[in-house]
Amino acid sequence: MGQPQVVLGVSGGIAAYKACELLRRLTESGHGVRVVPTDSALHFVGEATWSALSGNPVSTLVWDDVREVPHVRIGQHADLVVVAPATADLLAKAAHGLADDLLTNTLLTARCPVVFAPAMHTEMWEHPATQENVATLRRRGAIVIEPAVGRLTGVDTGKGRLPDPAEIFEVCRRVLARGPQGLATDLAGRHVVISAGGTREPLDPVRYLGNRSSGKQGYALARTAVARGARVTLVAANTDLADPAGADVLRVGTAVQLREAVLKAAADADVVVMAAAVADFRPAHYAAGKIKKKDDQEQPPLELVRNPDVLAELATQRSHPGQLIVGFAAETDDVLANGRAKLLRKGCDLLVVNEVGDHKAFGSEENEAVVLGADGSETPVPYGPKEALADQVWDLAIARLT
Template sequence: MWKDKHITFFITGGIATYKVVELIRLVQKQGAQVRVAMTNTAMKFVGKATFQTISQHPVQTGLFEQVTSAPVAHVELADWTDIAIVAPATANIMSKMANGLADDFVSTTLLALTAPIFVIPAMNVHMWQSSAVQRNIKILKVDGVNVMDPDEGLLAEGYSGKGRFPENTTVMQYIEKKITVKNYSNLASLKNKKILITAGGTREYLDPVRYISNRSSGKMGYAFAEVAQTAGAEVTLISATKQLAAPNGVKVIYVETVTEMMTAVHNNFDKADILIMAAAVSDYQPVQFENHKIKKATQSDKLILELQETPDILKSLKNLHTNQFVVGFAAETEDLLNNAKGKLRAKGADMIVANDVSRHDIGFDVDENAVTILQPNEPNIQISKENKKVIAKKVLEVIAKRFA
């Protein structure tokens, strides 16, 4: 979520200002670019030089201070910003924001913002509980500003109460959750849907130590599982790999062979609303499994293997459909669309996601993909090269329209 995002920190005067230094570091470690604006009071707690050093950008404090080449500095910063974080937020800055006041660089820039704003208050418990502060918070929330509750605990005054600046990791989680909910609004119809997903490359064993498989890492299927779970779906993932961390909140069933995967799919298909067959399923398996490791031939330098087709999981479900929405994958190295069209007709799927696995920059065992979505009696939808999580979200958005 943070990678390559433009994050502006608006720092106001409070004892918790020092905590924002580490918060900026955490955001930068996630790949964000950071700029900082400060009030004059904030500089009484932590100097301007500290934030200039860690942000690697000039820090603007005065409304008429020219630290950039932009003719209107506060508008330039507002336009640059993807996410605004007011931290620590004092009662004073919240009052200005609620009433539209713009009498310094921070408040003027905040008024010019169109990006999401996150206010992280920190103050004395009695100030927090005052009717004026609570009234301003209500106004801010009505205006679409995200206001995080402070923590309870020991305050600077020496006694405990609600008003402490939250832990930095908690602040990041709060922002991530709010941004995610907004970004996933197109997937709202998937909430509480039961989604069954397969992932990874299956293995067909020749003997106890050797097998036939492919280069699939399972990343595409795991991306589907993570995005679907975030959207509020109830996700079961049938995985042919143990190399990836199980997504939080997702039930995982581990398998190895096509037969094991088919059994797991059949056992869960009747309870599913949606099936996404993202696994790279082996097309062939040995006719005979050798109980012992196959030794090198002494009379010949060749080993001839006899193979047979594996069961076709997707096709086996053709007559078992009730109301499930079935998505298959076509991983091809040539004639991508024609082969995908053939699968769409032959396998009784509602959708085929076609991708070119001959390329080394997309498809198998990498973090990015590019796909074409095929549906009966619908124009094809092309999705250009993106991170697999983005691909999964865009495919799920197309599926979600069927349930809207």
């Protein structure tokens, strides 16, 4: 196979300068990149910069090198087209099939996966016209990444910020890794809710009961779902990982907070994946001041109460018929036997069972598991990247959705 060919479209928004970082990541990871900016984009980053960073000529016009028919050839030869930033104007033109410059012509001729990374003010993103254009593009199979929430131009803050270029790159990498399947955004039109990380139950202002979950498996599930076209809500408990591009991230701390966030987000979800390590117990009493060690007397025992069983609640009180519930079971012994018992007890559709312990699963970039189905199926997933396990989970979920 030759070098993967990527077209990086850049439209005229202030976030255009961030596309330089995306370009660097694409070229340094072995992709051939042709940058196709709009005229407006060149007001923010000049032609010389794009040409120097990509090593390829840059043009905005269909009239340059006419003998090469660039408005057709560029899209035809691409393995991926990514537009970052994608302004409201660019999204509108793409949705309506307008072709008044080289980038919009390229979008019409591309037969490869297309990823849009929008960036604009909140009011523009939320406008019904923009939302209809986004829905149209998604319905046609394009991946439109949800913008991030944060500081915008000037003093404004809200949803509309370009996601971190490193995370946009991860979406591109996942789409390219799927090869021809990248065209099949099989989660398009679906809303998935994923929990990740580990809850912490405070004892006092300093200490808490917690676990060693890093959130990496849940984040891998979020990234792969975005790359497959889903609208993703990620409920993250105490992680220090970068927000996956395209996911709406809700941050929580305790099991009770996680329950509230997941149940609310799951109201219209097609799939809910409980990958977070949720504490089974919490202290019965919270000490307003730091608990002091007293040398002259024995410390009283720590009284615990049960936390709500979020997975079982989701499975028994589904918000609508056909909603799919996926759980995770971290076991240290009798892994499959304990997993089968938990699957029956919780009532979920799929249960991902893996062995945990020192240097196993928690904090690692790799994982291995067996996915148990309520229909009696068992799907082993060999040791490998957590994204591979995530894709296998989505394959099994999609088969049950359809």
